Amino acid sequence: MALTLTFVKETNQVLFEGNSFVKEVILNRPHKLNSLNHEMVSQMKERLTLYENDPSVKLIILKANGKTFCAGGDVISVVTSSIAGHWSYAASFYKKQLTLDHLIATYKKPVVSLINGVVMGGGAGLSMNTNFRIVTERTVFAMPEVSIGLFPDVGASYFLSRLPGYLGEYLGLTGRRLNGAEMVKCGLATNFVPSKKLNLLEKALESVTTSDISTITALIDYFTEIAHLKEDSPWKRMDTINKCFSKGTVEEIVLSLEKEMEVDGAEKWIADALNSMRASSPTSLKIWLRSVREGRVQSIEQCLHREYNISCHVARRTVSNDLYEGSRAKLFDKDxxxxxxxxxxxxxxxxxxxxYFREVEDENWECLQLPHRSNLPSKL
Incomplete structure (x- = not known):
């Protein structure tokens, strides 16, 4: 795997704008699909902490420049640094990222996410636990981590496990994409606003002078429209999804899907699900199924602790090299x-x-320490 390094410092990767009452946090790395790196995460955590403690600040708007909201964490830089240096670099970045996700999930002031474009991985960790999750016809959600030897993390075992039925298992095992209408229907998003109205909504939000949830809800509702599901939406296949993805093991899920194919081979979504799972890391598939099942009955803190342990094992190659091999195949060599x-x-x-679910036995490792936060995360 060839490594390329650059010594040019990226600037203004996150912009902080707004007025005395409303602050805007703007992801500003569009050429990299707004993928999150250590610097961006550190800046957001520092600034959001200041805003939370500033009594004049009433509302936070989280948005992004470019056509993508956030395609996830910067896996390429993390993997490159870990190979060139030490696996604990990945752990350090991930610890900072999960601490930011926890801060946002338990934030004491309303946060509105304007998700106009692709949101995956780390982008979902930032936005899925905010009070208001606004999507458009351009929004695409996915958690495709199993395809590169990772697993849905950044709190996914919390917010995906709380979706109706076994939709969370389905999304994490297959990496299936959802559009804005589907996100609203299943509860991942709170409102559908056409992209042409987004600037008007943003300007209205900038005039807010209160943290009152009902006032902000009424304002957003004024711009909200009903989004209609497409015929091939997985939401219209929930009976079969629940039947197959409720099974106890990944092997049983695959077998159940194969039986459904025999009954109705014309169902393209079943073939797509099987093909995706067969191409993904077998270890990652099994990690996710257990993680999402445990997440159903755990707090956000417990989910983040567990996901941190698993990710450190993945980066350390305790059991398998799949993250590095998956990154090679998908992100570097692209074969x-x-x-x-x-x-x-x-x-x-x-x-x-x-x-993967045990603590890491390594002198370079420390468990995730999250500060006590009195505010409970927004319910999906």
Whole structure:
């Protein structure tokens, strides 16, 4: 894997604008799909802490420049740094990112996310636990981490596990994309506002002088429209999704989907789900299924603690090299021919999966320490 380094410092990767009452936090790395790096996460955490403690600030708007809201964490820089240096770099970045996600999820003032474009991975961690999650016809949501040897993290085992039925299992195991209408329908988003009205909504929000939720809700509702589902929406297949993705193991889920294919081979979404799962890391699939199941009955803090442990094991290669191999295949060489190890679901033992859920035994490792926060996260 060839590594390329640049010594040019990126500036203004996050913009902080607004007035004395309303502050705007703007992701400003459009050439990199607004993917999050250590500097961006550090700046946002510092500034949001200041805003929360400033009594004059009443509302936060979270948005992005460019056509993408946020395509996730900057996996390329994390993997490159870990290979060139030490796996604990990835742990350091991830600890900072999860601390920011926790701050936003428990923020004491209303936060409005304007999600006009692609939102994946780390972008979902920033936005999915805010009070108001505004989407448009341009919005695309996905958690495709299993395709590169990772797993849906950044609190996904909390917010995806609280979706109706077994939709969370489905989204995490297949990386299936949802549009804005589907996000509203399942509860990932709170409002659908056409992109042509977004600037008007933003200007209206900038005039807010209160943190009163009902006042902000009424203002957003004025611009909200009903979004209609497409015929091939997974929301219209929930009976089958629940039937298949409620199974106890990934192997049983695959078998159930294969049986559905025999009954109705014309169902393209089933073939897509199977193809996606077969191309993904078998280890990552098993990690996600267990993670989302545990997340259903856990707090946001418990979910973030668990996800941090798992991610550190992934970066450290405690059990498998899949993150680095998946990144090579998808992000570096782009041959889409990852050689997963183990290569098959049946070769990923329960003991191997269990290791990811234990604390890391390494002198360079410390568990995630989250500050006590009195505010509970917004319910999906």
């Amino acid at each position: 889409n021919k990852a050689m997963w190890d183990p290569p098959k679901l049946e070769l990923v033992s329960e003991d191997m999966v269990n290791q």
